[in-house]
Amino acid sequence: xxxxxxxxxxxxxxxxxxxxxxxxxxxxxxxxxxxxxxxxxxxxxxxxxxxxxxxxxxxxxxxxxxxxxxxxxxxxxxxxxxxxxxxxxxxxxxxxxxxxxxxxxxxxxxxxxxxxxxxxxxxxxxxxxxxxxxxxxxxxxxxxxxxxxxxxxxxxxxxxxxxxxxxxxxxxxxxxxxxxxxxxxxxxxxxxxxxxxxxxxxxxxxxxxxxxxxxxxxxxxxxxxxxxxxxxxxxxxxxxxxxxxxxxxxxxxxxxxxxxxxxxxxxxxxxxxxxxxxxxxxxxxxxxxxxxxxxxxxxxxxxxxxxxxxxxxxxxxxxxxxxxxxxxxxxxxxxxxxxxxxxxxxxxxx
Amino acid sequence: xxxxxxxxxxxxxxxxxxxxxxxxxxxxxxxxxxxxxxxxxxxxxxxxxxxxxxxxxxxxxxxxxxxxxxxxxxxxxxxxxxxxxxxxxxxxxxxxxxxxxxxxxxxxxxxxxxxxxxxxxxxxxxxxxxxxxxxxxxxxxxxxxxxxxxxxxxxxxxxxxxxxxxxxxxxxxxxxxxxxxxxxxxxxxxxxxxxxxxxxxxxxxxxxxxxxxxxxxxxxxxxxxxxxxxxxxxxxxxxxxxxxxxxxxxxxxxxxxxxxxxxxxxxxxxxxxxxxxxxxxxxxxxxxxxxxxxxxxxxxxxxxxxxxxxxxxxxxxxxxxxxxxxxxxxxxxxxxxxxxxxxxxxxxxx
Numbered sequence: 281x282x283x284x285x286x287x288x289x290x291x292x293x294x295x296x297x298x299x300x301x302x303x304x305x306x307x308x309x310x311x312x313x314x315x316x317x318x319x320x321x322x323x324x325x326x327x328x329x330x331x332x333x334x335x336x337x338x339x340x341x342x343x344x345x346x347x348x349x350x351x352x353x354x355x356x357x358x359x360x361x362x363x364x365x366x367x368x369x370x371x372x373x374x375x376x377x378x379x380x381x382x383x384x385x386x387x388x389x390x391x392x393x394x395x396x397x398x399x400x401x402x403x404x405x406x407x408x409x410x411x412x413x414x415x416x417x418x419x420x421x422x423x424x425x426x427x428x429x430x431x432x433x434x435x436x437x438x439x440x441x442x443x444x445x446x447x448x449x450x451x452x453x454x455x456x457x458x459x460x461x462x463x464x465x466x467x468x469x470x471x472x473x474x475x476x477x478x479x480x481x482x483x484x485x486x487x488x489x490x491x492x493x494x495x496x497x498x499x500x501x502x503x504x505x506x507x508x509x510x511x512x513x514x515x516x517x518x519x520x521x522x523x524x525x526x527x528x529x530x531x532x533x534x535x536x537x538x539x540x541x542x543x544x545x546x547x548x549x550x551x552x553x554x555x556x557x558x559x560x561x562x563x564x565x566x567x568x569x570x571x572x573x574x575x576x577x578x579x580x581x582x583x584x585x586x587x588x589x590x591x592x593x594x595x596x597x598x599x600x601x602x603x604x605x606x607x608x609x610x611x612x613x614x615x616x617x618x619x620x621x622x623x624x625x626x627x628x629x630x
Numbered sequence: 631x632x633x634x635x636x637x638x639x640x641x642x643x644x645x646x647x648x649x650x651x652x653x654x655x656x657x658x659x660x661x662x663x664x665x666x667x668x669x670x671x672x673x674x675x676x677x678x679x680x681x682x683x684x685x686x687x688x689x690x691x692x693x694x695x696x697x698x699x700x701x702x703x704x705x706x707x708x709x710x711x712x713x714x715x716x717x718x719x720x721x722x723x724x725x726x727x728x729x730x731x732x733x734x735x736x737x738x739x740x741x742x743x744x745x746x747x748x749x750x751x752x753x754x755x756x757x758x759x760x761x762x763x764x765x766x767x768x769x770x771x772x773x774x775x776x777x778x779x780x781x782x783x784x785x786x787x788x789x790x791x792x793x794x795x796x797x798x799x800x801x802x803x804x805x806x807x808x809x810x811x812x813x814x815x816x817x818x819x820x821x822x823x824x825x826x827x828x829x830x831x832x833x834x835x836x837x838x839x840x841x842x843x844x845x846x847x848x849x850x851x852x853x854x855x856x857x858x859x860x861x862x863x864x865x866x867x868x869x870x871x872x873x874x875x876x877x878x879x880x881x882x883x884x885x886x887x888x889x890x891x892x893x894x895x896x897x898x899x900x901x902x903x904x905x906x907x908x909x910x911x912x913x914x915x916x917x918x919x920x921x922x923x924x925x926x927x928x929x930x931x932x933x934x935x936x937x938x939x940x941x942x943x944x945x946x947x948x949x950x951x952x953x954x955x956x957x958x959x960x961x962x963x964x965x966x967x968x969x970x971x972x973x974x975x976x977x978x979x980x
Binding site: 499526547 | 764765766777780781812814821822823825844845846847848849850858860861862864865866867868869870871872873874875876877879880881884885887891894895897898900901902904905908909
């Protein structure tokens with residue numbers, strides 16, 4: 281099976297200078313992949329020729345005249361830039377000419393345009409953004425939502441759990457991945473009303489619900505999946521980025537303080553490099569927009585080519601593992617269950 | 631001026647074996663401090679004699695027969711354990727026999743008993759928990775609330791900002807510390823309704839409001855103070871703890887992988903130790919319960935003696951810098967302003 285994906289080449293802080301090299305490398309290393317490069321033809325062609333990849337049989341270019349800027353409002357992206365690389369890339373997926381779209385464009389715009397173009401799966405009220413973070417067990421924890429939904433009801437959190445379940449079950453082959461509800465304590469009585477209700481819904485569901493988890497459990501790997509509302513998830517993610525950045529900078533600073541610390545850095549280099557590789561956040565780039573009728577992967581806006589390649593890989597894995605099918609099936613089953621358990625309509629009093 | 635503080639010696643995961651050595655060290659290094667050790671007399675005496683500190687002129691012991699366990703409910707702590715070390719230590723502060731209380735006891739119980747015994751300052755609806763986290767500027771960022779309030783209205787977030795302002799102005803001598811509102815984007819339109827309203831209140835206030843900040847800004851040091859609701863703050867803090875723990879463990883693992891990596895660790899030791907010292911979370915131990923009629927400092931439950939000493943130091947700094955006075959004055963001014971700007975009562979229709 282060939283996996284065909286569209287690349288929004290103009291998205292992100294760096295545009296084609298990052299997205300095109302990543303795409304070229306990815307097709308070179310994966311024989312069963314075709315990539316459609318969407319964006320301003322001339323800019324893409326220039327990159328391709330620089331990389332001597334023009335005419336690659338599994339790379340094609342589709343022109344799109346407009347670009348959604350990183351600070352464009354949802355309104356602008358949706359109503360004013362109908363020929364943006366983002367929109368055209370999503371349209372190709374909608375027309376079934378590709379199975380997934382990868383974009384480093386601005387999150388709000390990407391979510392809005394994706395919803396508009398692709399629509400949500402039946403039974404999904406709110407799509408969510410899911411990503412993976414490394415954990416102490418040497419694996420990773422899937423966390424959602426990371427910012428698509430700032431105000432959630434308990435039923436939304438349940439849906440996020442169901443979507444996370446479908447994603448992890450498909451991609452990692454774990455039939456019953458465990459699910460934690462992000463809270464401020466393990467006890468059932470902790471948290472606000474929405475969280476407590478979500479806990480009840482999750483306990484009553486057929487999912488493998490572990491219970492409440494706390495922020496540190498994301499990195500401990502206590503559960504395969506951690507569910508939270510988009511506000512909390514976004515803060516947890518950004519806080520982690522900030523802390524990792526600070527610690528990384530401090531290590532560098534300490535090792536470059538004087539000639540003798542620089543000497544030590546040389547000695548310690550192989551070990552430091554292994555450590556750096558293990559925690560390299562670029563390897564965790566690529567968040568899935570879940571709940572749409574097609575697969576969309578959002579890359580970090582500041583991604584470099586190596587990081588963007590990981591986002592492409594996430595799309596590739598999702599397509600190959602049938603994430604969308606699995607998600608649709610899970611939602612279908614839910615709908616059926618809901619209908620089956622629906623109470624008999626009361627006979628109206630005459 | 632002598633600073634007198636009570637120590638809840640039974641609180642925390644380790645009780646007197648941590649709290650008493652920390653207290654002894656602290657009085658030995660600070661001539662202007664008197665500490666009242668509260669808890670089970672025999673247990674405290676045993677520790678004191680082990681440290682040859684029995685009879686120290688600036689250490690006294692007050693007996694309390696009960697202990698609030700780390701998993702006791704608020705109900706139990708409040709209604710059933712009236713002779714707990716926590717309660718007795720707070721009572722002594724209430725009776726003005728000490729100026730602050732330091733406890734590593736469970737957060738929920740400590741907040742509830744503190745509120746019950748000490749009461750809140752006039753004008754404060756909700757006390758908040760504030761702590762400091764290191765930032766890239768080499769200083770630290772004060773963050774509140776960290777878990778006292780899981781459901782906040784905009785006016786509560788404004789009060790947290792006012793309390794944070796009073797704390798930082800007093801302790802750090804910054805007259806107009808900058809305040810950031812934790813959000814999921816910098817733009818004014820981001821976030822949920824409560825956050826948007828809080829932003830409006832902060833912009834209209836006399837505080838030095840910077841605007842919205844994101845999770846990474848805590849560690850960047852973008853503002854002196856970051857304000858958020860207790861749910862979000864707690865998740866940010868715990869997530870940071872989890873990430874720091876994971877990274878620390880990974881560095882250790884990499885350096886102890888083989889004989890040659892162990893050798894490298896020896897070479898790199900001085901640098902790694904400096905780094906470890908800089909990011910040592912124990913130096914940031916001690917969160918202030920703000921908004922009460924007296925000072926209460928909450929230490930991490932798992933603190934060791936070194937960390938607990940830092941919590942005592944935080945209490946000491948707060949007392950010496952007149953944090954409580956500053957807070958009361960700020961709240962008084964607010965009250966006056968509120969009264970002055972109150973609209974004329976409407977003449978009731980007859």
